[in-house]
Amino acid sequence: MVHYFLLMYNLISFSGIFIIMASAWVLSSDRKVINWRVIFWGTVLQLVFALFIFVVPAGSKVFLIVNDAVVKVLDSATAGTRFLFGRLALPPGTKNEAGEESLGFILAFQALPTIIFFASLMAGLYYLGIMPRLIKLFSKAFTKLMRISGAESLSVSSNIFVGVEANMTVLPYLKTMTRSELCTILAAGMSTTASSVLALYVFLLRDKFPTIAGHLVSASVISAIAAIVLSKIILPETGSPLTLGLDVEPHYEKESSLMEAVINGANEGVKMLVGIVALLLSFLGIVALADYLLSGAGTTLNGLAGINMDWSLKGLLGYLFYPLTLIIGVPPADAFEVSKLIGERAVLTEVKAYQDLAVLISTGALKHPRSAVLAAYALCGFAHVASLAIFVGGTAALAPSRTKDLSEVGLRALIAATLACLMTAAVAGTFFIEGSILIGK
Numbered sequence: 001m002v003h004y005f006l007l008m009y010n011l012i013s014f015s016g017i018f019i020i021m022a023s024a025w026v027l028s029s030d031r032k033v034i035n036w037r038v039i040f041w042g043t044v045l046q047l048v049f050a051l052f053i054f055v056v057p058a059g060s061k062v063f064l065i066v067n068d069a070v071v072k073v074l075d076s077a078t079a080g081t082r083f084l085f086g087r088l089a090l091p092p093g094t095k096n097e098a099g100e101e102s103l104g105f106i107l108a109f110q111a112l113p114t115i116i117f118f119a120s121l122m123a124g125l126y127y128l129g130i131m132p133r134l135i136k137l138f139s140k141a142f143t144k145l146m147r148i149s150g151a152e153s154l155s156v157s158s159n160i161f162v163g164v165e166a167n168m169t170v171l172p173y174l175k176t177m178t179r180s181e182l183c184t185i186l187a188a189g190m191s192t193t194a195s196s197v198l199a200l201y202v203f204l205l206r207d208k209f210p211t212i213a214g215h216l217v218s219a220s221v222i223s224a225i226a227a228i229v230l231s232k233i234i235l236p237e238t239g240s241p242l243t244l245g246l247d248v249e250p251h252y253e254k255e256s257s258l259m260e261a262v263i264n265g266a267n268e269g270v271k272m273l274v275g276i277v278a279l280l281l282s283f284l285g286i287v288a289l290a291d292y293l294l295s296g297a298g299t300t301l302n303g304l305a306g307i308n309m310d311w312s313l314k315g316l317l318g319y320l321f322y323p324l325t326l327i328i329g330v331p332p333a334d335a336f337e338v339s340k341l342i343g344e345r346a347v348l349t350e351v352k353a354y355q356d357l358a359v360l361i362s363t364g365a366l367k368h369p370r371s372a373v374l375a376a377y378a379l380c381g382f383a384h385v386a387s388l389a390i391f392v393g394g395t396a397a398l399a400p401s402r403t404k405d406l407s408e409v410g411l412r413a414l415i416a417a418t419l420a421c422l423m424t425a426a427v428a429g430t431f432f433i434e435g436s437i438l439i440g441k
Contacts, residue, residue, distance in 0.1 A: 009370060013329030013429030017043065020327070020423045024233040027415060033236035041145040042229035046222050046427045053218050054431035067214030071206060074199055074213075077117035078110075085109045112276065114199045116269035122162060122195055123265025127258050131161060132250050135169070138224075140247055146228060149241035150248040152181045156188040158250070160224045163194035163382070164394040165268070169250040174399035178239035179409050180232065182395075182402065186413035187231040189391045191223040191381045191420035193350070197276075198380075201354045205376070208361040212376060219380035219424050226420035226427070234416045235409060275390075276351065283348055283386060287313055317343025328378065328422055329429035334371035341375055346384050346418070353379050370432055378425035383417040 052059035090102035138157035151173035158166035318340030
């Protein structure tokens, strides 16, 4: 009987993939234009990748190797923070060489500084040519199988590893891209996550979820493909992309030395860190004010109607995302908690949502291991209001003549990105097995 219920959730997740695509079609700008090649190969690529990771023994081994590698690199990243901040940088439950105990988890001193290290590391890998080769590998596969333009394929592939700067790789093509191409590159940017910020999520969750690094790497790959599928449904291609079906080379300015690349990467990491801190400070304050106003009105309405409804912004968005959370295969016992996390990500960024996911896992509030895994996949992306401004503004700065088009397709791209993250969770839920080694102890 237990096995039957577990299989039922897998089937629900599988069905959710197509329900999400149907939802995107309802919101499409042109329901008569359907690119079946993108839908077919995009769906196949996601399922094959997830099948390899979750079911094939060799794939599980690769998953664990990647997870361990990311964790070891992250441990190296904390050397600088421990030197600079001492006890403040010690993770909870640990001691330093002098026997001093940690003061508890402090986001600003333990997790956020890892962004600078990973930004610097990625810059070094770019200089050495490792990242461009990986990006080209993904780009060729997307272009040939789904027959999308080489420019958008290259941008989507770059977004698997980096953030808004991914569009620098297609700088020469931004001025001539179609609106559908622009929607795709924005959706890919908001549905994936930069490796530097991914390290932050790993830091937040690894004590409660030991294999989280591998899952987040997998999520970024699957979400990139999902973004292509859903953006092409929401804003179908009706133009004539100049690089349709063609392979294009990434455009980037190479530094004169590895040291210069590392230094520039660190400086970019500082900018990213400051941006994240600014967003958290402002948005947390704004949402707190909104919650104060909503809770006052909600208390009155609850009393008049005789109901017990959560009127916080997080709670209201939780109600909105609740049906979609059930659709991706989250058990009903945990669905509202997970839907609130997804709603929270939409307004407070994924950093706060992952923090709250860590609390839910550590307190045992989530009754099924499946719920934590699917939540980790669904939250892995920049699909929130703040990033809409960042990605539209950042891309418009590279191609000022396309500012109007970017602004007009931005909201559709955000919707596509949000649905892409949910589709990624549904794909993972299709193959998730209780007791899998991919959960960790």
